[in-house]
Amino acid sequence: MNGILEAIAGLLVISGSLFVLAGGIGALRMPDFYTRIHGASLTDSLGPVLVLGGLMIYAGLSLITVKLAAVMLFLLVTSPTATYALANAALLAGLKPEGVVRMPADSEDGV
């Protein structure tokens, strides 16, 4: 394991952690339920990709890397599905998004 690769791996893990931290801040700062989901979605999109990517570089070419890639794949499929279930449940329960503009599929300038 040479030093440069190790530094890159560490950098990726740290920047991934920063995205997760920002996701937490976003979930607290955003004004309503739906925008909070947007803030929190930082934690399950680029955050884990960077962290797991860093760990994969750190592990090198081994079975561990294959397992980490599988973990990443499963996360990237399941977390948006769970988020959709959450948002759709809120919508069906009648929670209205605050202060939104509607943009139908056939409008010209989009307002």
Next chain:
Amino acid sequence: MRLMRPLLAVIALFAVWLLWGGLYKTPVLQLGIVSCVLVVWLTYRMALPDQQEHRLALLYRVPLYWLWLLWEMVVTNVQVLRLVLGPRSALSPTIVEVDASASSKFALTLLGNSITLTPGTLTINIDDTRLTAHCLTRAAAKDLRDGAMARRVAAVDPD
């Protein structure tokens, strides 16, 4: 051969289990077989696998799409990071509808999940003809309605 597919599924799952586990003792292997059977049984109980034929072309088209999606995720993550740390007045929440009448179920799932996976856009409802998304800013909503992502998904699984 109604039992053929579930049996193949159990065998494939158990092969993955062996590869992942690396601990080859009898009780562990028994637990592995039981859990593989359980998973397949639960899946069949939930929904029969769709009858859509599985095209091999998806095997390379989907990973290529993921590469593009990864780049999109980097761009949108940075945008939302700014919005999260910046002033609240920068937000302009918008609900946008995307026409998806020509898509297969797989393409609809892929599109809906991709929208949710890129921060700043969030799928909140899907029906057979259109997909409703909540966007953090009007610019994100416009991008979504202009349909770059929908076109790429349509290219992955043309019906």
